[in-house]
Amino acid sequence: MPRKPARTPTTTSRPAPPPTPEALRPTVDLAREIYAQLDQGEIPRMRLPLRTKQNLQFQLRDGVWKLGRALGTRSARKLDGAQMLLRTFYLVDFINEMARDGKTSTLRELYYISEGWEEGKFHSEDESNLLIEDLEVLCQRLREDFRLHPEENGASVIGDLTIRETNRKGVVKKINCRDDVGDGGYGIPFNVEKEKIAFLSTGAKFVIAIECGGMVDRLAENGFDEEHDAILLHLKGQPARSTRRFLKRLNEELKLPVVVFTDGDPWSFRIFASVAYGAIKTAHISHYLATPQAEFLGVTASDIENYKLPSDKLSDQDVRALQAELTDPRFGTAEWRSEIELMLKNGKKAEQQSLAKYGLNYVTDTYLPEKLTEMGVLH
Amino acid sequence: MPRTLAEELASKQREISVAEFFERNRQILGFDNPLRALLTTVKEGVDNALDACEEARVLPDITVEIAKAGPDRLQVVIADNGPGILKREIPNVFGRLLYGSRFHANRQSRGQQGIGISAAVLYAGLTTARPVKIVSKVREEEAAHVLELLLDTQKNLPKVVSDDLTLWDRESGTSIALVLKAKYQRGRQSPFEYLRGTAIVNPHARLVLVEPDGTRITYERASTEVPPLPKEVAPHPYGLELGELSYRLKSAGGKSIADTLGKQFAGVTPRAVTEILARAKLSGKEAPASIHGEELEGLLAAMHAVRLLPPSAESLSPIGPILIKRGLRNVLGDVRPDFYAPPVSRPPKVRGGFPFLVEVGLVYGGGLPPDQPIQLLRFANRVPLLFQQGACAITNAVQNLDWRRYGLEQKGGAGLPTGPALLLVHVASTKIPFTSEAKEAVAEDPEVDREITLALQTAARHLKTHLSRRNRRALAQEKFDIILRILPKLAEKTSGIVGKPVPDLTPVITRIMDVVNIDGALEKGPSGLLVRADLTNYTPRARVLELFVELPAESFPTARFDPTPDGTDAELGRAWWTLPKLAPSGKTRITVTFPAATEIDASDLSWYVAGVDEAHLLGGEPLPGDWDVRLPRAVIEAAETGGEDAVLAGESEVDYDAAEARANADDDE
CATH class of the missing domain: 2.60.40.1170 (Mu homology domain, subdomain B)
Structure with a gap:
């Protein structure tokens, strides 16, 4: 069904943009390349930058880790490769069709759409997400350009930040993320680009990005954001692209320092790495997602000892994850190496909420002020 | 006069009958528990029946019926269509230990010592006190004799309890019915397994097993050729021992020792006779029976020392590649294996004075269990060996081979390999080196081991070829999937996107394949x-x-x-x-x-x-x-x-999808 014209004439928004040949031309170029190979009797193949940690390279200009120059080949010589090539063009076809019809699709919807793609059908949503990332890499576009977007992920912001959002219906709203929102805070939408969200003003001095919702609630209830002029940002585990992008914009546009507060375990180290250095899977767009100025607050391996936090023994999986991090170039600094090695040596991990051992106010009255002062964020 | 100690001891000395001895040492003959007693009884009966049929050149038709005969008692009836036994011989054949026709015959046969079936008769008498019933008919007589007899353990003599005649609707044959303390159960060491194995290596036999619950299992004949009867050949001096030599010389009845040496022993050429006599310091004119003592020992030493022709292999009866395959196919039909390796029949070799040969059959795939140790079927002179697998030279040879090189899994390259395979190993010889009188396992012997290993390697090479062909087929299947399922769609899709006609795919197809x-x-x-x-x-x-x-x-x-x-x-x-x-x-x-x-x-x-x-x-x-x-x-x-x-x-490129899969496996971002 074609989209109706916006009802409110005052709107400054535009509906989903018309099919821009420019955005989708690279997808057609891919098809042209494969067609030419077939026509010349060559086995169809594509070359793609490898998205592995071995192929991460530090980019001085952006201060983030991006894909290096190592290439892999996806060739129809192998069944898997042939199948991925076929899927690529079902996907390209579908993207172009959506552009013609003025539609968008969620990643999950795309996965279900592929049910009708016969030999090109995906076996899991991971498979389809990976292929979309491949296409981003190949075409140097974002998935939003392909009119594909994730579901709303539910990450949120609480604090003195005033934004202007143009909602789905094209209505422009001015929202203060402390005064105009409920207890859940302001929900970060999947699209956080300038045409959707503009930052108007803030009274905050820094952003604290938090792994778990429970800790966000604790800080909000204790009035930490008001007392210390902080913006609380809920990462919700491994943060979605929009969350990372939102954080980067806060850092760059409002010049707010960013600290990351997570559990003290190997997986939380990876959360920080994807926020600050860039994630492996999205290394092709690290310059767009990562916040190189972000700093790790804790819980660190030494916090577990210094604050005598209740801890759990590292599982075999945890140990393997830490060992993998030792060969991950993003953790190649002396600080990270000693942090990882200390955790391996102590064999302990702790959740951020274990600070409740000393009472509900301990984290806001003692731990965070101590740590933030140490980091030079609070004075 | 007071009796001396020696006299006193002498008064306690008395003859122990052979039967008495075995009564106290049942386990030696395989009667130590009810399960095993049943198997041994069936085995001895069937072995005898097969040997009898073979000698009479008839296609064996053997029925084994096992039925309940009271608590912990079974009745076993084994009937054959062999030549039958003369009435006067019946008591001795079944009721007397160490009585038989094959012990002195120097050729391959199943039974050898003449202990087996009479031991079963003895066991039946000991456990149930019921006489055994023998029915036997020879072609020349109209009626069959029916004898009931017991074995007198004191005298090692049969005791005939009843003697009758009956009409039997077959030309000839023998049937023995025993009631014994026994237990029936299927399993690795059961009459069921034994008959299955027997059917594989005797594809010319029709075998029927009726289990106590009435289940009837029939192995039909897969071949209508009676295997050639192994020729009885003179003993070869290399395998002779003193007693045997003495016996041979006495019973030979030759005029002179020179004459006897040349005629009564295999492999002894006239030149060898001269050499032996010279070494033994004999003139050659001595009467054979007169040689004894040191002279006899010298003679034997000379016979062992002199270079002789190898023993003839005519006394052996290999199953042969064709019949091994047929036998396996006949019995394993339901399993539908993917692959029957061409069976291996090694040429005869000599161990001591006895010829022997090794045969191997190998079957792979189909319904055979893929995650268990392979099934090893051991045979000696066409008799399945069901016990003592661990102590057997055949097992050792199998375990010592590195099967990983041939495509089977094997922990550490030793031990029974794992996989959907069945292995048949047959050792045939005029004298199998068994580990014990129970004839359950082949004893270690470097010559035999070498032959088994060579045969196994040949079969294993065939398996390897099969597996690598299968892998190539799988690889080809992948390519067929690409060219038939994926490529045409890829061409259609890309052509549609660029708005051009679908190109001819033949060149790409041939490049991929x-x-x-x-x-x-x-x-x-x-x-x-x-x-x-x-x-x-x-x-x-x-x-x-x-x-x-x-x-x-x-x-x-x-x-x-x-x-x-x-x-x-x-x-x-x-x-x-x-x-x-x-x-x-x-x-x-x-x-x-x-x-x-x-x-x-x-x-x-x-x-x-x-x-x-x-x-x-x-x-x-x-x-x-x-x-x-x-x-x-x-x-x-x-x-x-x-x-x-x-x-x-062979392009040396990184497979993008494989690299990505590996990266995702160790990274959870």
Whole structure:
């Protein structure tokens, strides 16, 4: 069904943009390349930058880790490769069709759409997400350009930040993320680009990005954001692209320092790495997602000892994850190496909420002020 | 006069009857528990029946009926269609230990010592006190004799309890019915397993087993040829011991020792006689029976020392490759194995003075369990060995072979390998070196071990070939999936996006496949059995190929070929064609038709191709070098230029999807 014209004439928004040949031309170029190979009797193949940690390279200009120059080949010589090539063009076809019809699709919807793609059908949503990332890499576009977007992920912001959002219906709203929102805070939408969200003003001095919702609630209830002029940002585990992008914009546009507060375990180290250095899977767009100025607050391996936090023994999986991090170039600094090695040596991990051992106010009255002062964020 | 100690001791000395001895040592003969007693009874009865039939040159028809006869008692009836036993011999054959016709015969047979069946009779008497009932009829008599008898353990003599006549509706045969304390259970060491094994190595026998619950298992004959009776040959001096030599000399009745040496022993040439006599310091004129003591020992030493001809293998009765395969197929029919390795029948070798030979059969795949140790079936002189697997030289040879090299899993390269395989090992000899009188395991012997290992290696090599062919087929299947399922859609999709017509995919298809494929299949047609070979040139260049087929020589005369071969060799069972030039993606078909009754399947035909490199050949083999065939010029040229493709195929590129899968496996972001 074609989209109706916006009802409110005052709107400054535009509906989903018309099919821009420019955005989708690279997808057609891919098809042209494969067609030419077939026509010349060559086995169809594509070359793609490898998205592995071995192929991460530090980019001085952006201060983030991006894909290096190592290439892999996806060739129809192998069944898997042939199948991925076929899927690529079902996907390209579908993207172009959506552009013609003025539609968008969620990643999950795309996965279900592929049910009708016969030999090109995906076996899991991971498979389809990976292929979309491949296409981003190949075409140097974002998935939003392909009119594909994730579901709303539910990450949120609480604090003195005033934004202007143009909602789905094209209505422009001015929202203060402390005064105009409920207890859940302001929900970060999947699209956080300038045409959707503009930052108007803030009274905050820094952003604290938090792994778990429970800790966000604790800080909000204790009035930490008001007392210390902080913006609380809920990462919700491994943060979605929009969350990372939102954080980067806060850092760059409002010049707010960013600290990351997570559990003290190997997986939380990876959360920080994807926020600050860039994630492996999205290394092709690290310059767009990562916040190189972000700093790790804790819980660190030494916090577990210094604050005598209740801890759990590292599982075999945890140990393997830490060992993998030792060969991950993003953790190649002396600080990270000693942090990882200390955790391996102590064999302990702790959740951020274990600070409740000393009472509900301990984290806001003692731990965070101590740590933030140490980091030079609070004075 | 007071009795001396010696006298006192002497008064306690008395003869122990053989039967008494065995009564106290049941386990030696395999009667130590009710399960085993049943198996031993069945085994001894069936072995005797098979030996009797073989000697009488009749196709064995043997029935084993096991029925309940009270709590912990079973009745076992074993009936055969053998020559029957003369009435006067019946009590001795069944009621007396160490009485038999085969002990002194120097040839391969199942039973040897004459202990087995009478031990069963003894056991039955001891456990149930019930006499055994023998029915036997010889061809020359109208009626069958029915005797009931017990074994007197004191005197080692049979005691006939009743004696009668009956009419029996068969020309000849023997039946023995025993009631004994026993237990029936299927399992690795059961009458069921024993008869299954027996059926495999005696495909000429029809065997029926009726279990106590009424289940009837029939192994029909898979061959109608009675195996040739092994010739009884004179003993070879290398295997002789003193007692045997003495016995032979006394019973020989020759005029002089020189004469006896030359005639009564195998492998002793006239020259050897002279040498032996010289070494033993005998004139040669002595009467054989007069040689004793040191003289006898000297003679034996001389016989062992002198170089003699090896013993003849005519006394052996190998099963042979054809019948091993038939036997396995007959019994394993339900399992539908993928592969029967060509059975291995090693040439006879000598161990001491006794000839022996080793045979191996190997079956793979189908319904055989893939994650368990392979099934090992051991046989000695066509008798299944069910006990003492761990102590057996056969098992050791199997375990010491590194099966990993041949495509089976094996922890640490030793021990029983794991996989869907069944292995048959048969050792045949005029004197099997058993570990004990119970004849349950073959004793270690370097010569025997070597032969078993060689035979196993040959069979294992066939397995390896089969597995690598199977892997190549799997690889080819992947390629077929690409070219048939994916590629046409990829072409259609990309053509649609760029708005151009779908290109001709033949060049891409041949590049991906890059093989010459032979697809051989067998079907039953109105004109008989039809073996089709479809040959497709899935390589990027036109090829002139030479195709060869080899089939079992016995079916060659009845085979009809289409098109007419360019040459044949009936003696070797070979035919060949120079095929018209095949363009990329070009196909051609050869058919071979056999009369409907021919016993043949597609795997009996081997296809060989010249004109393409081995790496680019699927479903056939490159022409073996020893065929000594002169190839046409065009074929040679094609083969010589074939190498380039291999270089093209081996690009050293990182497979993107494989690398990504690995990265995702160790990274959870």
